[in-house]
Amino acid sequence: MIINIKDLKNKIIYRANYRGTKEMDELLSSFTKKYINQLKKEELTLLCNLLDYDDESLYKLNQDLPMSIKIETNKVVELFKSYKFNNK
Numbered sequence: 001m002i003i004n005i006k007d008l009k010n011k012i013i014y015r016a017n018y019r020g021t022k023e024m025d026e027l028l029s030s031f032t033k034k035y036i037n038q039l040k041k042e043e044l045t046l047l048c049n050l051l052d053y054d055d056e057s058l059y060k061l062n063q064d065l066p067m068s069i070k071i072e073t074n075k076v077v078e079l080f081k082s083y084k085f086n087n088k
Contacts, residue, residue: 017032
């Protein structure tokens, strides 16, 4: 299936904004808002794949806490790991 960049971005934005908890909605939506227009199509696909993980795993990844699963490192994962959410 061929998906254009605009549709992919819309899918990512939706998935980042509607997680399961308000905290993850805020963290992922602010991360997405900051980086989505800087990413190439391949990196957008990586971001879409990252959003497949559950909220607890993503939170632990972002906070550099021990995880029970392994998330393969790539540019988007590294950006997310280093992203610091400022709720101000």
